[in-house]
Amino acid sequence: xxxxxxxxxxxxxxxxxxxxxxxxxxxxxxxxxxxxxxxxxxxxxxxxxxxxxxxxxxxxxxxxxxxxxxxxxxxxxxxxxxxxxxxxxxxxxxxxxxxxxxxxxxxxxxxxxxxxxxxxxxxxxxxxxxxxxxxxxxxxxxxxxxxxxxxxxxxxxxxxxxxxxxxxxxxxxxxxxxxxxxxxxxxxxxxxxxxxxxxxxxxxxxxxxxxxxxxxxxxxxxxxxxxxxxxxxxxxxxxxxxxxxxxxxxxxxxxxxxxxxxxxxxxxxxxxxxxxxxxxxxxxxxxxxxxxxxxxxxxxxxxxxxxxxxxxxxxxxxxxxxxxxxxxxxxxxxxxxxxxxxxxxxxxxxxxxxxxxxxxxxxxxxxxxxxxxxxxxxxxxxxxxxxxxxxxxxxxxxxxxxxxxxxxxxxxxxxxxxxxxxxxxxxxxxxxxxxxxxxxxxxxxxxxxxxxxxxxxxxxxxxxxxxxxxxxxxxxxxxxxxxxxxxxxxxxxxxxxxxxxxxxxxxxxxxxxxxxxxxxxxxxxxxxxxxxxxxxxxxxxxxxxxxxxxxxxxxxxxxxxxxxxxxxxxx
Numbered sequence: 001x002x003x004x005x006x007x008x009x010x011x012x013x014x015x016x017x018x019x020x021x022x023x024x025x026x027x028x029x030x031x032x033x034x035x036x037x038x039x040x041x042x043x044x045x046x047x048x049x050x051x052x053x054x055x056x057x058x059x060x061x062x063x064x065x066x067x068x069x070x071x072x073x074x075x076x077x078x079x080x081x082x083x084x085x086x087x088x089x090x091x092x093x094x095x096x097x098x099x100x101x102x103x104x105x106x107x108x109x110x111x112x113x114x115x116x117x118x119x120x121x122x123x124x125x126x127x128x129x130x131x132x133x134x135x136x137x138x139x140x141x142x143x144x145x146x147x148x149x150x151x152x153x154x155x156x157x158x159x160x161x162x163x164x165x166x167x168x169x170x171x172x173x174x175x176x177x178x179x180x181x182x183x184x185x186x187x188x189x190x191x192x193x194x195x196x197x198x199x200x201x202x203x204x205x206x207x208x209x210x211x212x213x214x215x216x217x218x219x220x221x222x223x224x225x226x227x228x229x230x231x232x233x234x235x236x237x238x239x240x241x242x243x244x245x246x247x248x249x250x251x252x253x254x255x256x257x258x259x260x261x262x263x264x265x266x267x268x269x270x271x272x273x274x275x276x277x278x279x280x281x282x283x284x285x286x287x288x289x290x291x292x293x294x295x296x297x298x299x300x301x302x303x304x305x306x307x308x309x310x311x312x313x314x315x316x317x318x319x320x321x322x323x324x325x326x327x328x329x330x331x332x333x334x335x336x337x338x339x340x341x342x343x344x345x346x347x348x349x350x351x352x353x354x355x356x357x358x359x360x361x362x363x364x365x366x367x368x369x370x371x372x373x374x375x376x377x378x379x380x381x382x383x384x385x386x387x388x389x390x391x392x393x394x395x396x397x398x399x400x401x402x403x404x405x406x407x408x409x410x411x412x413x414x415x416x417x418x419x420x421x422x423x424x425x426x427x428x429x430x431x432x433x434x435x436x437x438x439x440x441x442x443x444x445x446x447x448x449x450x451x452x453x454x455x456x457x458x459x460x461x462x463x464x465x466x467x468x469x470x471x472x473x474x475x476x477x478x479x480x481x482x483x484x485x486x487x488x489x490x491x492x493x494x495x496x497x498x499x500x501x502x503x504x505x506x507x508x509x510x511x512x513x514x515x516x517x518x519x520x521x522x523x524x525x526x527x528x529x530x531x532x533x534x535x536x537x538x539x540x541x542x543x544x545x546x547x548x549x550x551x552x553x554x555x556x557x558x559x560x561x562x563x564x565x566x567x568x569x570x571x
Contacts, residue, residue: 001441001442002440002441002442002443002444002447004447004460006460006462006463009101009102010101010102012462012463012466013029013098013099014029014031014032015448015451015460015463016463016464016466016467016470016471017029017032017467018032018035018448018451018452018463019451019452019454019463019464019467019468019507020144020146020467020471020507021036021146021147021170021452022087022144022145022146022147022471023145023147023168023170024095024099024108026147026170026195026244027108027195027197027243027244028099028103028108030195030244030246030251030253030256031251031260031444031445031448032448032452033170033174033193033195033244033246033251034193034246034247034248034251034445035445035448035449035451035452035453036147036149036170036171036174036452037174037177037178037191037193038421038423038436038445038446038449038452038453039149039150039449039452039453040149040150040174040175040177040178041178041181041182041423041429041432042429042432042433042436042449042453043149043150043151043178043453044429044501045150045151045154046150046175046178046179046182046183047182047429049073049179049182049183050182050183052073054069054072054073055069055073055183058183058184059185062207063184063186063206063207063208064207064208066180066183066184066185066186067180067184067204067206067210067217068217069183070176070179070180070183070184071215071216071217073179074172074175074176074179074215075215075216076164077164077165078153078164078165078166078167078172078175078215079156079162079163079164079165079166079215080166080167080168080169080172080214080215081156081162081166081167081168082132082143082145082168084132084133084134084143085474086474086513087143087144087145087146087474087509087513088143088144088472088473088474088476088509089137089141089142089143089144089473090141090142090143090144090471090473091140091141091142092139092140092141092142093140095142096108104255107255144471144473145168146509147167147168147170147171147174148166148167148168148171149171149452149453149454150175150178151499151500151504151506152167152171152499152506152510152514153165153166153167153171153175154499155499155510155513155514156514158514158515158516159513159514159515169199169200169201169214170195170200172200172212172214172215173193173195173200173201173202173212174193176202176204176212177191177193177202177204180202180204181423181425182429185425186204186206186425187424187425188247188248188423189247189248189249189265190204190205190206191204191205191247191248192204192205192245192246192247192269193244193245193246193247194237194242194244194245195242195243195244195245195246196236196237196240196241196242196243197240197241197243198236198240199236199240201213201233201236201237203269203272203273203276205268205269205272208220209272209275209276211223211233211276213229213232213233216229216233218230218233220276220279223276223277223279223403224279224285224288224289224400224401225288225291226287226288226289226290226291226292226293227291227292230292231292234403237277237403237405237406238399238403240406241254241406242254242405242406242407242408243255243408244408245261245266245269245407245408246261247261247262247265247266247269248420248423249261249262249265249418249420250262250418250420250445252266252408252410252413253408254408257412257413257414258413258414258415258416259408259410259413259414259415259416260415260416260417260418261415261418262415262418263410263415266410267410270407270410273405273407274405277402277403277404277405278401278402278403279401279402280368280371280401281363281366281371281374281397281401282363282367283330283359283360283363283364284329284330285400285401286359286360286363286397287328287329287330287356289396289397289400290314290318291318291328292400293393293396293400295389295393295396296313296314296315296318297313297314297315297353298314298353298354298388298389298393299313299314299353299354299355299356299359300312300313300314300349300350300353300354300355300356301313301314301317301355301356301357302349302355302357303337303345305345308347310345310346310347311345311346311347311348311349311350312337312340312344312345312346312350313350313353314328314353314356316340316344317333317336317337317340320336320339320340321336324336324339326339330360352384352388353388354382354385354388354389358381358382359378359382362374362377362378362381362382365377371397371398371401375394375397418445419439419442419443419444419445419446420439420443420445420446421435421436421439421443421445421446422435423435436449436450437450437455437458440458447459451463451464453504454500454504454505454506455503455504456503456504456505456565457503461567461569464505464507465524465569465571467507468507468508468524468527468528469527469528469531469571472507472508472509472512472525472528473509474509474512474513475508475509475512475525475528475529476529476532478490478512479529484526484529484530484533484534484552484555485555487526487529488526488557491511491522491525491526492522492559494511494512494515494516494517494522495515495516495517496516496517496518496519496560497516497517497518498516498517498518498521498562498563499514499516499517502563503563503564503565505518505520505521505524505563506518506521507524508521508524508525508528511524511525512525518561518562518563519546519548519559519560519561519562519563520541520543520548520559520561520563520565522548522559523541523543523548523550523557523559524541524571526550526557527539527541527550527571530552531571534552534553537552537553538552538553538570539551539552539570539571540552540568540569540570540571541567541568541569541571542567542568542569543561543563543565543566543567543568544566545561545564545566546560546561546562547560547561548560548561
């Protein structure tokens with residue numbers, strides 16, 4: 001029987017982090033990651049998608065059709081958001097003090113971009129603090145970057161500057177995972193979430209496996225197509241350690257010795273991911289490599305035009321892709337060439353360049369051979385190839401063909417058995433919710449899901465209170481200079497509806513961000529402000545049905561609630 005000891009600092013921090021789910025909290029408490037997926041799965045919000053005409057007859061469709069339909073729905077209804085003002089700011093020193101008793105802060109600095117991590121040189125070449133808008137603050141200031149439930153993602157529509165729902169990359173990963181299960185009917189056993197220090201992606205195993213990347217998807221063909229989208233997806237896995245892999249059976253973390261994910265599931269994941277990240281060398285993939293890398297200037301293309309031949313630089317061919325529906329790929333190259341102005345061609349071979357035609361013929365002859373054998377054939381068949389093409393191109397080509405993910409080493413981990421609910425694609429939302437509630441006494445995954453989903457009738461309120469009081473600063477700037485009665489009046493004027501149905505509660509920053517809340521939620525927002533303004537005065541909350549009273553010193557502030565709680569709390 002799981003009975004969290006909230007007198008223990010680490011336990012209280014973990015369970016309170018279930019309500020804020022900042023990127024750093026998820027890194028330190030990786031067991032919080034998957035409960036967000038399950039929280040979305042038991043949310044009525046995502047099950048309403050099945051009633052949308054966009055998903056009509058979705059169950060009878062192929063895996064690829066389902067994936068693309070879900071992708072387009074997410075693109076149309078959610079935007080990527082890392083705005084600093086959304087969830088407020090904290091400081092490195094405050095977070096270090098919070099976690100130093102049970103986490104090695106040097107490991108945090110090696111794994112978190114805002115604490116000194118420099119794995120992906122792309123971000124550090126552009127100055128990561130400036131990139132994220134942090135250059136206006138001193139070096140100690142960092143964002144909370146809280147991860148959103150589907151309810152919070154949908155509630156962004158209430159903010160004037162947001163035309164749709166929104167969320168950051170971890171939120172979108174959890175949303176995709178839930179959507180693939182609820183809408184796509186993909187088993188949770190085939191859905192893996194991967195977190196790196198700067199990003200979060202999913203690997204979903206199917207007939208044709210995919211990677212989700214923010215709102216987009218990347219197929220294996222796309223991984224090797226050399227486009228800007230694939231470059232963004234590749235960047236995280238090529239340059240960063242995968243710090244967490246999480247799954248319905250558990251998780252594995254690069255730092256912690258203990259892993260709770262099923263060893264068989266993790267082995268299945270690593271095998272399938274490695275298959276996804278490797279390609280044979282053929283003429284299609286080679287053209288994609290040249291699109292991706294800066295070696296186009298070494299090649300020219302010969303177009304056999306009637307009885308004559310004409311030549312054009314390969315970079316000019318790629319340039320014309322930008323204004324055409326055709327591209328340099330062999331199946332559409334002739335159409336692309338037909339669109340090019342005649343004066344772009346030369347009647348003679350162009351300088352010291354390799355004919356891409358000859359190289360493609362070699363690749364055709366070598367189908368099925370290893371990249372090493374093919375590169376040997378190229379060197380032997382094309383005069384001066386080693387003089388014209390630098391060795392670095394062949395090195396980068398090998399790297400392009402095979403991405404080696406930096407995954408947590410399973411051989412260095414001690415696997416422990418983890419209890420988790422048996423959730424199937426044939427289950428209804430109600431039955432899944434019931435399974436999670438019934439398994440919560442012996443499955444921490446299920447118990448944490450109830451905390452993440454804000455199911456207040458089934459959980460202890462102390463972690464919620466801690467999070468509400470300590471980590472909800474977004475309204476404070478707007479309340480600056482106000483007296484408590486003025487703050488009360490401002491909060492009272494917010495809309496009276498909660499973004500969470502039933503007996504689930506929003507945190508104060510959600511109430512303020514989305515301009516609405518139930519009386520209990522508004523009371524917590526006011527209490528959070530009072531505790532910041534007057535740390536010595538006692539604050540009490542009394543809820544009895546619709547009546548909500550927050551008392552502070554000699555003042556009482558009244559709200560109205562539809563949540564149906566009866567509770568008395570000291571805040």
